Amino acid sequence: MGIRFDFDKCIGCGACVPDCPFGLLDVVDDKVHLREGCTLCGACQEACPYEAIIIEAVEQAPADGSYRGVWVFAEQRDGRIKGVAYELLSKGRELADALGAELCAVYLGHGVDGVGELAAYGADKVYVVDSPALADNQEEPLAEALSELVRQYKPEIVIAGATSLGRSVIPRVAAVLKTGLTADCTGLDIDPAARLLLQTRPTFGGNVMATIVCQARRPQMATVRPRVFKKAAPDGGRKGQIIKMDFSREGMTSKTRLLSFVEDLTEKVKLDEADIIVSGGRGLGKPENFELLKELAQVLGAALASSRPPVDDGWIPYSHQVGQTGKTVSPKLYIACGISGSVQHMAGMQTSECIVAINEDPGAPIFEIATYGIVGDLFKIVPLLIDKLKKE
């Protein structure tokens, strides 16, 4: 099982070495050597001219073909459906059409409002479980309810937002159903012949992209961060079938209880809802200089964001961090000031419609993805920008 080298055939030519995307291969004493961390992606096998690399697949029973349909977990908070649910329905519609299957939304909560909207964004059916046990979004009852629905209706694909709630509930569901789950996908496609969901996600801090499948088990499950896919325009004329489900309360008791909630009010404009974002990095030099960006944000009606170093140094709270370990944003306009453009930062903002980069280093990687780049000192450029915007 796994990967083997046939050392009668291997001559230590090293042809495979550069092809390992993870850099795990070396030639030691004329023989190839593999370090830990192999994902069995097969790149080296293709590169070997001597057929000395053997990857043994595990025999897996074919997937249960009775599973049909694409489901989207329509996360809500206090009865309001989160934006990511609509984004996933738009993507889910494409996936369902590619499979010739139906698209369903699952709404779990108490006090249901606006489930009709889910149909407008593409759902053919909406399963609704309305129960006081689900009011506070505690993970166990949510996972229990969703697993039960999946067992009953057998969808072939389940996708959900990679929000703090989705990241807690969905893995539990995958564990109950003993199926595969891929986190933080940035691309979802269908292999129609095999009815497989092709799940692409960044790994190794965004340096490498991996496409992952769940071959033998159903459903195929994935989470996607908010703002990764675009919401389509709703079609108010579309009608979906709303199916109310009854659940006994016993199955839904929770060992956790919400005692209180404290809202974070430091953000005036919410990052994930902003059309324009002004973002600062280490190039700001010191915490006071964020005031300059705040002013720019104010004239533009923008939200304020940051790369990681200012957060690590305590210049600005973590809730403003954009990137792999922060938020993913996709505004109409992202203005990056004094940010070099590390892969980890770009992972969180590269789908923005228009990116403006202000950086004094012409070689900064941020210029590779910037729509408009200004090579220059941000302390000259930004004040000018503020002045001119104020005059307009």
Next chain:
Amino acid sequence: MNIVVCLKQVPGITKVQIDPQTNTLIRQGVKGIINPFDTYALEEGVRLKERYGGKVTAISMGPPQAEEALREAISVGADEAVLLSDRAFAGADTLATAYTLATAIQKLNQYHLVICGRQTLDGDTGQVGPELAEMLKIPFVAYVSKVEEASDGVMRVRRMIEEGHEVIETSLPAAISVVKEINTPRLPSLRGLSRAKSAVIPVWTAEELGADKDLVGLAGSATKVVKVFFPQRVCRGEVLQGDPESQVDALLGKLGQAHII
């Protein structure tokens, strides 16, 4: 309170470098480190033990050299450590990893709390924690930024969510994942270092665990990587020339034309 901390050894690369010639990650000479997010889990475990008594057991699934990470855990206050290592564990996805860890946790004597990091640097999913909690049939509270109070029966924690934070009460045993805001990990003490050096770290294989061979490693994994590639960055941009004044004018012109502002 008996606490289990799950930690993983990951390649210690803070800045992943790509060899421009071969387009591969540079791994040479990279030392294994404790997954940075797991150091907060470990520190919290040790602090809770200091507050409430009991002991901290660090567990890790990985290759034999992951033992170094466990010794490091002992040097900063873990009482015991167990390494789960077997060729059969290789190629595990989150489901198989969670199963292996959950089986080991069950084999440990009575535990009250399992602490995980929020995510690993290499796997980077944050799925292992909630999956293993489901397998152990215990609650899981993610993104904990403060443990307010704990007793043998219940615990009150504060967790971060998008909109702010929540105070959650959970019965014990339970599992949590912690964020870096929760504490500042300590450095090893001299006593800790010498304990780490002499500690005996048992290695459990699939057989010793009594794990089902079909549920561990590659065989137990539901997902499979079919393709790996480097992200293509298309250079779509335009660099605005001139002195600052004309650069800013050009920018505002462009943004205005595109009806962005």
